[in-house]
Amino acid sequence: MAIVTEEAGGRGYHAPDPEHEVLAQDILPTWKPDFEFAKNSRHMTPWVYGLGRFSDLFTPRQLLALATFSDLVAQARERVYQDALEAGLPDDPTPLAEGGRGARAYAEAVGVYLAMAVDRLADYHSALCSWHTGRDTIRNTFVCYLIWTLGM
Secondary structure, three states: OOEEEEEOOEEEEEOOOHHHHHHHHOOOOOOOOOOEOOOOOOOOOHHHHOOOEHHHHOOHHHHHHHHHHHHHHHHHHHHHHHHHHHOOOOOOOOOHHHOOOOHHHHHHHHHHHHHHHHHHHHHHOOOOOOEEOOOOEEOOOOHHHHHHHHOO
């Protein structure tokens, strides 16, 4: 674990204090994807390395953050719906998937975009991410799988 700070000359990297480590270790996620990977080598193969469950891809701190952001998507969608009604969009009950154009469909569209953002968080905030030293940033979890699949 490292603490990254923005400093005058760029980013600074600092070892955590013992207090930081204790706080990070005491975090318990409110939810986790606790189901097994399919043991099929044509798909993701973390099980080959002893990671048998989807929840093994994330630390408890990462799982808590992902669960929190996922819960916030539903709250934001409801807030967008109320704001859209106040802005004058019609209260059409037709959902986005059925061609709706009212406040409900608008809120669902925003919810889809926010859910995609949480998906990207899952890709970039797993215990398997590595550091890209040339770009001074983190690599995403599934880059190797995508490169292999797409032939890049």
